[in-house]
Every structure is written in structure tokens, then in C-alpha cells.
Amino acid sequence: MDVRKMNVRKRMALGAVALAAAATATLAPTAAASPSEVGVAAACTAWRTIQVDDNAAGVKYRECDRYSGLNTQTKAQLYIWDNKRDGKVAQVYTATGSNLNGQWHQSWHKYYVWGTESHHSPLVDTGWHKGHDVKVLLKNVRG
Secondary structure (H helix, E strand, O other): OOHHHHHHHHHHHHHHHHHHHHHHHHHHHHHOOOHHHOOOEEEEOOOEEEEEOOOOEEEEEEEEEEEEOOEEEEEEEEEEEEOOOOOEEEEEEEEEEEEEOOEEEEEEEEEEEEOOOOOOOOOEEOOOEEOOEEEEEEEEEEO
């Protein structure tokens, strides 16, 4: 093999390594976790389903929790559907908080409504809130 070809290959390989190192150095600060998320571990439950009135309306949801030291946060992710043209809509009440010694301490709540019969809602993500429990209640109410 020609020595010049070998030198070109070595320079190309070294150039690629230098380019990769420079790219990593450039991306590292933006890819690093913010100080508030350092040491945070998150986990989600399996998907659960609630249905009413022979599946006229329903919600599929899961609970996610994350912990950082003593700070615990929770959220719900859900899909809502309305399968029946009956003048009613699916209404989902979602709350976050903690169940301490058998008493519920709520930190946040919100109602979500869906009435489109042709497809389920897009993914609803409640965002992180203080607590380690999520409550999800479904009603089929007049629209």
C-alpha cells in the first residue's frame, strides 16, 4: 500500500475523531440536565382503562412519578373517547396529591372534556405536580 494513501487515511480517521470530540463538547452543555432535574428518576404505571355505559365513553390513563431527594412529583397521561352519539360527552376529573394516613391531600386538579365520536383525544399530559398519587374519575355528562 502506498504510504501517502495510508497517511491520508490516518488523517481522515484523526479528523473524524476530532470532529466527533468537538461535536460532543459542543452538545454536552445543552444536553446536560438542568440543576432541578439532576438525580431525578421517573417511572410510569401500566395503562389502565375506565369505561361507562357499555363503552359509551372511556379514558385510558397511566400515572407517572418522579423523585428527587424528598421532592416527589406525579402526573397523569390519558386518552379520552366518546363512542356514542347521545348528546353526552366524556368528562374526566384528574387530581394529583398525596394519600397520607388515609386522608387525601390534593395539590392540583383539572377537568378534561371530549365529545368527538370519530376518534379519541390526543394524548393529554397533565404536567408534573406535587404529590405521589393521581386520581382519575370519568363521567358521561350532557354536553
